[in-house]
Amino acid sequence: MMALFARELKLATRVGAGAMTGVLFFLAVVTVVPFAVGPDLNLLARIGPAVLWIGALLASLLGLDRLFQQDREDGSLAILLMSEHPSALIVFVKCLAHWAATGLPLIVAAPIFGLFLNMEAKAIAATVATLAVGTPAITFIGAVGAAVTVTLARGGLIIAILVLPLVLPSLIFGVAASYGAVEDPAPFTQPFIMLTAVTLFLAVLGPLAAGFALKHAID
Amino acid sequence: MMALFARELKLATRVGAGAMTGVLFFLAVVTVVPFAVGPDLNLLARIGPAVLWIGALLASLLGLDRLFQQDREDGSLAILLMSEHPSALIVFVKCLAHWAATGLPLIVAAPIFGLFLNMEAKAIAATVATLAVGTPAITFIGAVGAAVTVTLARGGLIIAILVLPLVLPSLIFGVAASYGAVEDPAPFTQPFIMLTAVTLFLAVLGPLAAGFALKHAID
Amino acid sequence: MSDISAKSRRPAPPKPASIWDYANPTRFLGLANAVLPWLAGAMALAFAAGLWLSFTAPEDYQQGRSVLIMFIHVPAAWLSMMCYSVMALAGLGTLVWRHPLADVSLRAAAPIGAAFTFLALVTGSLWGKPMWGTWWVWDARLTSVLVLFIIYMGIIALARAIEDPLTAARSLAIVTLVGFVNIPIIKFSVDWWNTLHQPASVSRFGRPAMDAAFLHPLLTMALAYTLLFFTLHLMAMRNEILRRRVRSMRMMAAREAS
Amino acid sequence: MQLVAENLAVDRGERRIFEGLSFSVAAGMALVVTGPNGAGKSTLIKAIAGFLTPSAGAIRLDGLTGEARPVREHCHYLAHDNALKSQLTVDENLSFWWQFMGAPRANIEEALERVGLPGIGELPVGYLSAGQKRRVAIARLLLNERPVWLVDEPTSALDKASETRFAELVHEHLDRGGIIVAATHQALGLKDAQSLGMGTPLPNPSPQGGGAHESPTT
């Protein structure tokens, strides 16, 4: 399993672009928002967590469709699934590697983008924490979308459609927790715990469902 | 060439009910935003153009990376390039088909989504106009990225670094022009003309560069 | 669906022994054909009664005639949720019992559910204009219906995208079930979301204490809608089965030639 | 150990590909599946590998000690595709499979030598010719211990020398008590092997009449 993780990471970084595309897309989102909102720095700071979350969410969608497709096309998927390792575990490891290659860079970049948006340090810290806890959920649920569309040549958009409604809870709790850290009446801990719970739940459900779907994708 | 256009369109629409998928994705993005920024209608109306543009950008990017890859993997690309048709023309036609399948439906649907975001009629009209003029540029420059990825199996980074910075001007001019149509001091015509110029420029440069890159992609 | 065509050729046992025998597509077609006229008739009656009750209902002191929209809107909203439950059940049927009809049922229900959801959205928004003065607000309930609509459409898009019915069946079932897990979550999370930062602009939205004068037409209409759903669903299932047969016969013909 | 198929039927798309197929292959034996294009050779192999669920009948691996595990976990599968990543080097590719599959048998350098490609490990797979890729894929079978080899047109793209080398590997595997099921159009140079000739697939979906007909010759 470590071997699988290492291979996935190697592929992701070698074929490259994965991480950078995500970060650059993130940058694009962060860059246009000030144009739309106008020069109101307070407003900008206020919607900062929301912008970071939306940026990260959308950036995570890029490249999700390749999660299993390449393995299927070159025949690796069949052999992976024949092994004694449970398919859900294989999916889980692939998700982790995918997240490490694409999600992690976003989180590293988020503080800098937070500065662009004139956010306070505390808000930035809270947002980064929520992103770190929340974005894996996108990958886990994205895996279901990727597994279900693995036979399609261009599944990217369909995956995004299937994934977006399902990640709403993460988005809501993530943004709520980020706000909670700065605005006084709003709590931080409670939504943060919920966010963690959602991620953990999807970390189980996603790989199970995706693994199940993949079993029938080889023919 | 008409045959190529028809085939691309068929592939794009067969795999995932093309037009509908793009529109749905757009709808999903528009729905997700209020969850993050909150249901404040005034704020939504202000960031409306940015939301529509970001949605359109992402919809164009998802699936673009596979513009040539599939053709290369199944061997079609070699045969396409052997024909007497210039490679830039082939790229151009493929881009047009891709845009017709994914970009056009977005533009048709944008006004309705503008209503969701509580945008004024004038802002909606301006945004739709900028989308119509601006989104082809995303496809054209995206084609370069797609061609380069096809070539550089181990190239890394280059697409992202190449494509998104080039798309950023379109995005910024587009949002600026939409914004200019409603807010008084900001101009509409000037960014709009710039946007048109960028698109025209990329419509020439993109296919030429992509075609050139593709010639070296078969080995 | 190979099982459909294969099973259909099996000599039928003399008597249907249990409800499961209706699962045989051929027998199902027979049953559907027999039931459909009755169902359609009952639906027509229910609609006639419902509409008559609705139009003779008193005007609401607050809403005026526009209360009529309620009789279209509320049942549509209910049905949009019921239909998804039917699909989730069918999804279970596909995955657990591997029943070919379950998949047919899921596929057939999706567009109907989407249509009801769309109707709820449109009528709600038509109602919203006179009531709240705007077509759309990002209110919890409205938004969750919109999300439901997106889920429906995603399922439809997926169904269209995958050529092979067998592959599609499992994918659809999985997505439907995963989506079902999410439906309560959407409902709750949307509440959290709203209470968190919305100075409610929609305070008038809420459950009006319902008068019997409104309740009766509403319930009748709900019954009519339910019958409509089952009629459409049966018809759509029948079409789907026939479509699959045509498809497999065409493939067979193409192959036999070679 | 014995690989047994009993009264097997497999459907694909809307069609029954074959039915009533029974065979048993004992340890140390090879089963060579032949037949025209579209007969269902690959389908049979995929069914044994567990990717297609038989509509009737069953596939078992008899006479194994230890806890019962699905047949597929005892198998190596060499499909039409090579299951290699062209961006990674030969070494990286093989060492991944070596670690992932468990039950290591040979090391990578040895395996590459056995397929006649010593010292090629550093090259990215994308740099190899069709036949070289196929040979690297064959080397994968040597890395880990699996009693059953399921190979689908293993010698496609191989030159004559490599074909001979492959036949040697096969014999060695059989001598060690392994089982091989091979779908092929080409003589694999196996001295004694059962052969299973598949006819053209059933013309219609009705389960009447046998499509595949075993000819249990030795």
Added chain:
Amino acid sequence: MQLVAENLAVDRGERRIFEGLSFSVAAGMALVVTGPNGAGKSTLIKAIAGFLTPSAGAIRLDGLTGEARPVREHCHYLAHDNALKSQLTVDENLSFWWQFMGAPRANIEEALERVGLPGIGELPVGYLSAGQKRRVAIARLLLNERPVWLVDEPTSALDKASETRFAELVHEHLDRGGIIVAATHQALGLKDAQSLGMGTPLPNPSPQGGGAHESPTT
């Protein structure tokens, strides 16, 4: 008409695959390129098809009337891949190439009949077996008029009957005055063909010594 290569050298990666290669193939003749895996057969074909630029020498098509066009525009190329989209039906795939390539010769129904797959047009390509796909790919060559056929292991995955059928198609094409360059490990059953045996490639990147050696037999 005559396909001529003069003193050809091709590099791939950082390595010279062959050099000093010369041959000429007249109309109505076939050139069969043989050699072990990695010898450079596919490389030669790709160079003729224009995908690899020779580091030295040139490839010409002599004796054609009309304006000069690159060699590749006179060629059909059948690579290891089939250039078929599995989501589209056989008809859709073939009719696209038919329209795209210009100079139509046969219609799709005829072409499918020639490869022994009549009436298969409605099926999605994804439903075909490996050999059936290959045969559809061969049918593509019949659709449009191209004097030169470049085929790379054309008979891989074909059953015996289809191999014979392919040999017929080849002879027919030659009789019509065509040229064929085929890279192959298997006897194609061509009665008279020039053969070009390629050795193992040059061992090191420095361009010294000949790697490929032509044996112009008939």
